Amino acid sequence: MEESAPSEITAGSRRDFIANVVLGTGTVLGLGSLAYRFLEYLYPVIPAIKLVEVPAGKPEDIPADGVRLIQLPAGPVILEKADNEVHAFSAVCTHLGCTVQWHPEDKRFICPCHQGIYDLKGNVVSGPPPRPLQKLQVTLRDGQLFVLMNSPKGEQA
Numbered sequence: 001m002e003e004s005a006p007s008e009i010t011a012g013s014r015r016d017f018i019a020n021v022v023l024g025t026g027t028v029l030g031l032g033s034l035a036y037r038f039l040e041y042l043y044p045v046i047p048a049i050k051l052v053e054v055p056a057g058k059p060e061d062i063p064a065d066g067v068r069l070i071q072l073p074a075g076p077v078i079l080e081k082a083d084n085e086v087h088a089f090s091a092v093c094t095h096l097g098c099t100v101q102w103h104p105e106d107k108r109f110i111c112p113c114h115q116g117i118y119d120l121k122g123n124v125v126s127g128p129p130p131r132p133l134q135k136l137q138v139t140l141r142d143g144q145l146f147v148l149m150n151s152p153k154g155e156q157a
């Protein structure tokens with residue numbers, strides 16, 4: 001009859017075992033956290049911003065074949081009327097966010113900050129702006145214009 005061998009685990013090896021478990025757990029958690037941050041960087045979660053319809057006056061308020069710059073709670077807006085059709089743009093310069101000004105003599109929008117120039121349709125003519133002015137959806141309902149814009153309170157959809 002054989003007797004079972006005495007346990008090989010000593011106090012020193014038990015301490016090593018626990019230290020390795022703690023070290024291994026910390027390493028796994030640290031690498032997991034790092035991987036999570038890396039994935040978050042690669043695939044950022046951008047919350048959808050709620051769009052709201054903002055009343056923007058009546059079509060008669062805009063001069064025929066002209067432009068009207070209005071300040072709405074969600075930001076400055078350009079209303080342009082051509083051939084009895086109304087178009088809307090954000091009046092926020094796509095360079096660094098200044099409000100563009102209408103210059104009727106040149107039929108251009110000029111940004112006073114760095115002299116960015118846009119044409120009547122919001123396209124960049126010259127200067128540092130990287131993109132045209134943002135087009136906004138405008139609808140006419142019951143004689144009233146409504147512009148679809150980001151919620152002024154930054155609400156999310």
Ligand code: FES
Nearest residue numbers: 093095096111116
């Ligand atoms: Fe408009 Fe720079 S902010 S050109």
